[in-house]
Amino acid sequence: MNPATALAQTPRAHTVLGPGATEKALTTFLNGIPGVDTVGAHARAAGFASRSLKTTSKAAGLDTIISMVDLTTLEGADTVGKVQTLARKAVSPDVGDPSTPSVAAVCVYGDMVSAVRESLGAHHISQRPDGVAVAAVATAFPSGRASLAIKLADTQFAVSEGADEIDMVIDRGAFLSGSWGLVYDQIVAVKEACKREDGSFAHLKVILETGELATLDNVRRASWLAILAGADFIKTSTGKVAPAATLPVTVTMLEVIRDWHALTGEKIGMKPAGGIRASKDALRYLVAVAETVGEHWLTPDLFRFGASSLLNDVLMQRQKMRTGHYSGPDYVSVD
């Protein structure tokens, strides 16, 4: 696009870039953000990882993790039966212990949304405030290599099927080639496609695919870009590219969320996804959130884990804390 062409105008961009902002203004702004020192960022993350959560803190942390899980299946082999099993698990992660909280959402491809909604029934978030939401990946997930029209149609379909949340991918090729205005405009367009008939919006999570952005400077710029374009959440990864979520990447994104909040008072959500399999790792993310943006971010409204195998590890740890001994994988359900 012509650098002098006006970008899609959003209230957030208006706040930071002023009225009638162009791609040039966006580029100038993103290039003016302070850099990230990789060694220092890794050291900071290692510092969070050395916190020691024991006894009551660990127990509370495990329940918090469960309540923040986006229980995910994104396979070509997904079937209605598979996603409905997952939906049951989302509502009652541990049938042996009714005190176990439900997870935050089930995350599937768009064509599975109606099956999940049907299975959730009265446990869907529309029926009760502590219910489970349905998230759908869209915009030619995971690569994002499709025309804008297809990305928008993909999004609209998932929303019309009843998705509460849309997990979109950015165009990493465009980002890496410097077409930041294009990435921005596409996010704005997808956000508009999240609009329901009644005028409300499905929540938009913007996946940066940080494993392909490679540098923390890029992660920081892409985080600002996604927020300016209207992201409700920013998310690390699709889970299809290694490395997926890492603590240094997540801390870098959380710092942007913190700075945005300091600037505007607005709270943006964060979702690390992929590669977080152990309770111990997940607890470290909670520490990073609480010590970077503050513990009021430790709610499913503002923080999620995109994960599948993590849940069972947390359930086993939870059983261990309750009974005093490890049960083993045969005492949690496979899904």
Added chain:
Amino acid sequence: MTFLDYAPAPESTAILDIKPSYGLFIGGEFVDARGDSFATISPSTEEHITTVGEANAADVDRAVKAARLAYDKTWSKLSGSERGKYLFRIARIIQERSRELAVAETIDNGKPIRETRDVDMPLVAAWFFYYAGWADKLEYAGLGPKPQALGVAAQIVPWNFPLLMLAWKIAPALAAGNTVVLKPAETTPLTALLFAEICQQAGLPEGVVNIITGAGGTGASLVAHPGINKVAFTGSTPVGRSIAASLAGTDVRATLELGGKGANIVFDDAAIDQAIEGIVSGIFFNQGHVCCAGSRLLVQENIHDDVLHRLQRRLQTLRLGDPLDKNTDIGAVNSKAQLERISALVDAGEAEGATRWSSDCVLPAKGFWFQPTVFTNVHTSHRVAQEEIFGPVLSMMTFRTPEEAIAKANNTPYGLSAGIWTEKASRMLAMANALRAGVIWANTFNKFDPASPFGGYQESGYGREGGRHGLAAYLEASDQKAGGR
């Protein structure tokens, strides 16, 4: 309870077996001191830990003679590779007993277990491993084909990194073929006494390492003893100056690691979140009891308010309290005397018109504590901008140009450390060339490595410890006469 009220996670002290009293370690065994005894207490609880002997002049004489005997009869006769074997053995035992040593250091010094566990003890082992490797390669130290040991080294270490400073002193001295008499600080003798046990465990020949406990009088007797060939001292500038005076006119060599008032310089293009971390580790690591601390923060004027805001927000997350708790960031000040000195200088800062800000943390009722504190509106003429506070107190000043940053950073009688924060490498290198400091960190702070020499300019002392340069402090070049008298 909220999430950030982390439940207590105390490191167990069960691993530690402290005797009710310790004598002096002379000639390979613990002997009773002929002088008095004194107690060492835990600065975080003020509880009694153990009683140690106070070496008097006769004890010092006995220790120096034991070291001389060991030098003449044993240590100077061993090959470098044999000396290296003992050092490697000590290094491995330190690793095996690192948890025990970390707990002991935390109890005696007051610093958090996460620092003794993650910083002090790994570095102690690294120092012994590093110099163990040098022991049979001294001809490559740049001092000629056959450098010679000096003889008996008198070593006095401070209380801020008790065992690490011991390692900095003993490892190169032994690798180079010297024997030592070491005096730990009177408030932190515990790990040095445990180290004496490690020397026994390693089968180190008797008298090669002698540990004598005591206060300033013991140290003065040691450096004045005619039987020593070398003094290595780390501590305050006034004491260093008096040691230099007492050695003037003798052929006893000396290295002195003294105070500092390091400048941490933050440019407006710095990676800001990492710079904040560097400011924090620069002055709040080890309660600011660090000679190379970045106690003067020089911030480019156009980002002053942003840096201050970010720094204050970050400092509110520091956890002050029980140093044995694995989540504690800020432990206790080492002694009542040091706490009084910090308080006096902070009062002076307020009286001179600087603006004081301290984090909200609650101080425990018992023990010696000081909140992380930042002074703004500091002028170069203020005492808090000039004098070493040696506590968790940062003095924040501004600059407008690189030239002004250099002028202000160098405007100190010290010259131990400096930090530079910029994403621009050319500026980083130009600054490093212009700063008068022995150690300059760029985009990091308070990082130590045994391969890197450490030392200061001007009133920060002379001589270098660490690396190949650290060996030169314990060796005579090939063409010089050495090896005792």
